Amino acid sequence: MSPSKRLALGILILLSLSGFILGAEALRASLWKPPEGASLAPGDVPVYLNGIFAASFSPQDLEDQRQASFVDVEEGKTQDGWPLRDVLMRLLPEEALLSGSTVRVSSSSRGKSVDLSWEQVERTENMVLFDLSGRGTLKLVSLLEQLDIRDEWIQDVDRIEVIMP
DSSP, rough: OOHHHHHHHHHHHHHHHHHHHHHHHHHHHHOOOOOTTOOOOOEEEEEETEEEEEEEOGGGGGGOOOOOEOTTTTTEEEEEEEEEHHHHHHHHHHSSTHHHEEEEEETTTTTEEEEEEEHHHGGGGGOOEEEEEEOOEEEOOOOOOGGGSGGGGGEEEEEEEEEEE
């Protein structure tokens, strides 16, 4: 095969792959729909109550809320953020946040989630906080054993579910 034919074949393969990737991304974007009754902006985090969309918030919505901080045990760095307890209390009715309720915080892009009891979230000494990552997304950090090191943190949080008993 001549060099010009190889070059043409290489360009054809690259164009085909690019078209396939762009087409797949366009299809994925067209299939995604915000939760019924929701108008989510990029970066908003939806909150579900027993599987039903209840509210959403963005990192900018938290700026007026009280912050807390702790020093992480792994690297000794200060983690500043907004208590998950305060965020949920502002968005959900009181009866949703009872003893026995489970709070699931997840990141679809990282494939990670954590289930916490309301009692764990409610205790101020557990420091269950949303902190801003360097990219401006929310990460869930805590002094709890299952969230006290960086590998366990839930970075790029994009969903919260509260499951009532």
